[in-house]
Amino acid sequence: MKKIAEVVINSPAAQLGKVFHYRVPESLTGNIKVGQVVSIPFGRSNRPVEGFVVGFTETSEFKELKEIGSAPDQEDSIKRELVDIAFWMAEEYMCSLSDCLRLMLPPAGVSRQREKAGFVALQKDRDEILKLINSKRIRGSRQIEVLNYLISSRQSGMTSEIVRKTGADYGTLRSLRQKGLIEIREDYIDKSPLKDKVIEKTYPFHPNRMQKEAIDKISEYIRREKQGEFLIHGVTGSGKTEVYLQLISEVLKVGRQAIVLVPEISLTPQMIQRFVGRFGDKVAVLHSRLSDGERKDQWYRIKENKVDVVVGARSAVFAPFSRPGIIIIDEEHEHTYKSEKTPKYHARDIARKRCEIENCVLVLGSATPSVETYNSALEGRLNLIEMPERVNNYVLPPVDIVDMRKELEDGNKSIFSRSLYNAISENIGNNNQTILFLNRRGYSSFVLCRTCGYVARCRNCNISLTYHLHGDRLVCHYCGYSRGNFKACPSCGSEHIRHFGIGTQKLEEEVKKHFPTATVLRMDMDTTSRKNSHEEILGRFRDENINILIGTQMIAKGHDFPNVTLVGVISADLMLNIEDFRSGERAFQLLTQVAGRAGRAEKEGRVIIQTYEVDNFSIQTARRQDYGEFYRQEIILRDELKYPPFCDIVSIMVTGVDQTKVRQTAEEISCVIKKELQDHGEEITVLDAVPAPISKIKNRYRWRIVIKCRISRELREKLSRILREQSVGAQKACNISLDVNPLNML
Ligand code: ADP
Ligand code: ZN
Ligand code: ZN
Numbered sequence: 001m002k003k004i005a006e007v008v009i010n011s012p013a014a015q016l017g018k019v020f021h022y023r024v025p026e027s028l029t030g031n032i033k034v035g036q037v038v039s040i041p042f043g044r045s046n047r048p049v050e051g052f053v054v055g056f057t058e059t060s061e062f063k064e065l066k067e068i069g070s071a072p073d074q075e076d077s078i079k080r081e082l083v084d085i086a087f088w089m090a091e092e093y094m095c096s097l098s099d100c101l102r103l104m105l106p107p108a109g110v111s112r113q114r115e116k117a118g119f120v121a122l123q124k125d126r127d128e129i130l131k132l133i134n135s136k137r138i139r140g141s142r143q144i145e146v147l148n149y150l151i152s153s154r155q156s157g158m159t160s161e162i163v164r165k166t167g168a169d170y171g172t173l174r175s176l177r178q179k180g181l182i183e184i185r186e187d188y189i190d191k192s193p194l195k196d197k198v199i200e201k202t203y204p205f206h207p208n209r210m211q212k213e214a215i216d217k218i219s220e221y222i223r224r225e226k227q228g229e230f231l232i233h234g235v236t237g238s239g240k241t242e243v244y245l246q247l248i249s250e251v252l253k254v255g256r257q258a259i260v261l262v263p264e265i266s267l268t269p270q271m272i273q274r275f276v277g278r279f280g281d282k283v284a285v286l287h288s289r290l291s292d293g294e295r296k297d298q299w300y301r302i303k304e305n306k307v308d309v310v311v312g313a314r315s316a317v318f319a320p321f322s323r324p325g326i327i328i329i330d331e332e333h334e335h336t337y338k339s340e341k342t343p344k345y346h347a348r349d350i351a352r353k354r355c356e357i358e359n360c361v362l363v364l365g366s367a368t369p370s371v372e373t374y375n376s377a378l379e380g381r382l383n384l385i386e387m388p389e390r391v392n393n394y395v396l397p398p399v400d401i402v403d404m405r406k407e408l409e410d411g412n413k414s415i416f417s418r419s420l421y422n423a424i425s426e427n428i429g430n431n432n433q434t435i436l437f438l439n440r441r442g443y444s445s446f447v448l449c450r451t452c453g454y455v456a457r458c459r460n461c462n463i464s465l466t467y468h469l470h471g472d473r474l475v476c477h478y479c480g481y482s483r484g485n486f487k488a489c490p491s492c493g494s495e496h497i498r499h500f501g502i503g504t505q506k507l508e509e510e511v512k513k514h515f516p517t518a519t520v521l522r523m524d525m526d527t528t529s530r531k532n533s534h535e536e537i538l539g540r541f542r543d544e545n546i547n548i549l550i551g552t553q554m555i556a557k558g559h560d561f562p563n564v565t566l567v568g569v570i571s572a573d574l575m576l577n578i579e580d581f582r583s584g585e586r587a588f589q590l591l592t593q594v595a596g597r598a599g600r601a602e603k604e605g606r607v608i609i610q611t612y613e614v615d616n617f618s619i620q621t622a623r624r625q626d627y628g629e630f631y632r633q634e635i636i637l638r639d640e641l642k643y644p645p646f647c648d649i650v651s652i653m654v655t656g657v658d659q660t661k662v663r664q665t666a667e668e669i670s671c672v673i674k675k676e677l678q679d680h681g682e683e684i685t686v687l688d689a690v691p692a693p694i695s696k697i698k699n700r701y702r703w704r705i706v707i708k709c710r711i712s713r714e715l716r717e718k719l720s721r722i723l724r725e726q727s728v729g730a731q732k733a734c735n736i737s738l739d740v741n742p743l744n745m746l
Contacts, residue, residue, distance in 0.1 A: 035078035074517025106299035118159035202277035234387030256325025286312030398604035442466035451494035591622035656734035666703035
């Protein structure tokens with residue numbers, strides 16, 4: 001009997017998101033397995049389209065099945081376990097299987113054929129070559145240049161590059177080959193972003209007591225190849241990364257591979273160096289700045305087991321390793337682990353599922369774990385490992401909170417409180433460095449006419465425009481729309497225009513005004529758009545001992561600056577007053593992180609937080625760096641208001657250009673859901689459809705329905721069906737999307 005393949009078409013079109021049956025032709029039997037990418041004839045015209053084989057069946061209710069056309073590329077197949085994860089994702093996030101499967105493949109569109117080129121490699125080791133050169137047994141200066149080049153670049157290099165850099169020609173290379181000193185061969189070009197970097201090898205530290213406990217506990221699972229999940233709750237500098245490195249060594253010993261996820265923004269050279277320093281060229285790196293070609297190349301290196309460790313952002317959780325033994329998620333609380341595009345997955349959920357399917361260890365690490373994760377740990381669903389002390393015993397810096405209401409009462413209208421002002425002056429005088437943190441870029445947050453109350457808004461989004469000094473323009477941070485600044489009100493003609501709120505540009509201006517002798521750098525999205533500009537700014541800050549670094553949350557992470565002894569938070573209020581139930585948690589995390597930038601070395605540090613809400617518990621607990629207390633207060637609120645982890649939140653967003661249709665559609669969906677879920681037994685709250693906090697983006701109106709519930713399989717099925725019916729219904733003008741436990745409530 002001929003086998004029948006279940007095939008999913010590789011297409012984002014929703015109506016194609018089901019499983020089709022195709023016969024496996026005689027010529028391909030044995031060649032086709034689950035996860036295979038195949039070409040199949042589709043539709044009436046039988047045009048060839050790409051599909052994924054997701055399973056097999058012996059019988060089909062359909063007659064007249066077509067045959068699979070061909071299986072073009074064996075190399076591109078998706079391993080069975082990842083196909084299983086795609087099935088799980090499609091159900092979990094209520095999205096199409098095809099969208100999920102596509103995540104498991106390297107970027108499409110770029111050529112599959114990797115480029116080959118000529119390579120030259122030394123055939124003798126370094127000392128021998130140096131001996132030959134020193135004893136003058138090799139004379140030609142070009143030949144010597146080539147050998148020196150090869151020695152300095154780890155024994156091998158691309159022919160074209162060697163020719164260009166040393167001035168040698170192919171004759172030179174041929175004579176070196178004749179002497180048996182080099183080999184010339186064709187090979188795939190290594191597009192690894194690390195190939196030119198010389199990274200010093202590092203060796204494991206002797207672990208301290210806390211580290212040893214963590215390593216022993218987790219290694220036990222690794223050695224026995226047992227599934228397990230751990231949360232390492234450790235302050236910054238407690239040695240978590242060193243624990244990760246030693247765990248990876250254990251994983252490699254049992255012949256398995258390691259996946260390390262870090263937030264995009266921490267994928268800095270320093271971070272990558274720590275992994276490459278330990279595991280050399282066995283490391284692949286995946287981040288968003290790679291070109292598609294580079295990404296594809298990394299994907300093949302992983303797939304062909306040329307590397308054992310991958311360090312990457314969110315999507316690296318799908319790395320096609322054959323036998324992953326550990327998945328590590330550093331800074332597990334970070335929001336970048338949640339995809340904002342469909343499928344709206346969370347890398348932590350995927351990692352957990354993958355560990356379950358592939359029987360490996362999941363390690364989450366954070367100084368400020370997400371409330372959901374910490375709650376799971378306390379309730380025993382995962383193992384909690386506490387690492388409360390810093391390796392080098394540097395004390396955490398004292399944090400002062402300044403009441404800005406009091407400053408105003410006392411007649412200080414400046415954006416600097418007196419104590420921050422004095423601390424900065426003193427720091428400049430002592431030649432120590434200062435970091436000033438403000439979580440808003442641009443100059444001012446909104447522009448208002450004092451005569452008529454007109455506020456400059458984006459014409460595509462319902463959001464006020466931010467003034468930017470550069471080009472004297474008003475800019476929308478959501479869609480990029482910009483217009484020239486105005487001196488007179490476009491509405492009433494009055495010239496009483498005022499700028500409210502401060503952004504990093506304005507802060508920079510104020511710093512220069514108040515501290516004219518200080519050297520200043522600013523780091524935000526506007527100053528870091530070029531490749532590497534991020535590193536350049538931080539490099540200059542360190543190397544040129546710049547007095548003051550101003551920045552948004554970009555500066556909150558990662559780097560150790562031994563000379564930074566003062567961190568000032570200009571306005572903590574900006575983080576608190578966001579219409580999102582996670583804003584308190586986010587504020588605590590950011591403040592804790594920023595505070596950690598001060599006093600990272602021998603010098604003592606100090607942190608000053610300015611706010612109008614001194615009593616806010618996120619600020620107070622961040623001041624004491626007291627995660628436990630923050631958690632205890634936050635979890636009470638979550639319980640009272642029924643927010644995660646006490647329930648799941650399903651957000652259904654309806655968008656479209658026609659405001660009335662968007663509204664009608666949203667109201668109808670809410671109505672249908674309410675009706676259908678009425679007798680669903682468990683506690684479910686379906687909130688009325690309302691405009692999202694940002695009610696229009698890029699000319700599309702946005703309405704939202706929030707459902708608070710314990711999400712279950714049955715509920716998922718119901719919701720999927722309702723949404724499918726609504727999508728094909730009358731209101732084609734609208735787009736309906738769904739997000740389970742969204743991290744962004746705007
Ligand atoms: P975390 O990841 O928790 O912030 P790290 O692993 O980066 O902490 O460790 C902080 C610093 O201490 C790093 O410079 C690291 O090289 C060093 N370190 C870590 N473990 C040890 C150890 N056992 N002995 C000495 N130094 C260590
Ligand atoms: Zn006006
Ligand atoms: Zn806009």
